[in-house]
Amino acid sequence: MSSGADAPGAAGAFPPDGRAVVARRIGRIPARDVDRVFKIGRRFSRPELVLIVAPTASIDATPTIRLGVVVNRSVSKESVRRNRIKRLLRESFRLIVPTISESAGPGGADCVLLARPSARTWKGRGDADSVIRTLLGRWARA
Numbered sequence: 001m002s003s004g005a006d007a008p009g010a011a012g013a014f015p016p017d018g019r020a021v022v023a024r025r026i027g028r029i030p031a032r033d034v035d036r037v038f039k040i041g042r043r044f045s046r047p048e049l050v051l052i053v054a055p056t057a058s059i060d061a062t063p064t065i066r067l068g069v070v071v072n073r074s075v076s077k078e079s080v081r082r083n084r085i086k087r088l089l090r091e092s093f094r095l096i097v098p099t100i101s102e103s104a105g106p107g108g109a110d111c112v113l114l115a116r117p118s119a120r121t122w123k124g125r126g127d128a129d130s131v132i133r134t135l136l137g138r139w140a141r142a
Contacts, residue, residue, distance in 0.1 A: 026094055029068035029110050037068065037112045044138045048119040048127075049089075051135040056108040064108040067093055071115040081120065085128075089113050092128040096136060 029037065041054035056064060069089050071082040093113065113132070122128055 026097055027064055027066045029066040029112065033066070033110055034068045034070070034112055037110045041110070041112065042139075042142065044135045044142075046131050046134060048116055048122070049131050049135065050114040050116065051132075051139060052112040052114065053139055054110050056110050065097055066108070066110045068110070068112040069115075070112060071119075075115050075117050076120050085115055085119055085122065088122065088125050088128040089115065089132070092125055092132045096129065096132055 037052050037054045041052035044051045044053070056066065067090065069086045071085050071089075073082070075085065076082050093111070
């Protein structure tokens, strides 16, 4: 069973300055929907990472932002390293998305983060944060 801090609307879901944001669920994309996002999604890229965004296929009462993370063997042949990059990306995304959640529109969005080989040079979450903030900012302005 997950702790209360992982639950939607928990204290960790809001920015540190305490201001309220629109409550949104952040979930994971099933594998079948990742292909759909790759086909129809809009791409925003940096040398280390590509953000692909598509409208959510399902209609739900609560707007949802779903995330898929893809880290290929071209990034690292070591699964430990690839999984660390995935964890960094998921955590950064989870902390940053509430601050720009109005960009997802009324029905939400499916987002896929595709890591490129230069992502293996990241030292910590700060590196991932800056790249994700840039890409989400481009999406918000588009």
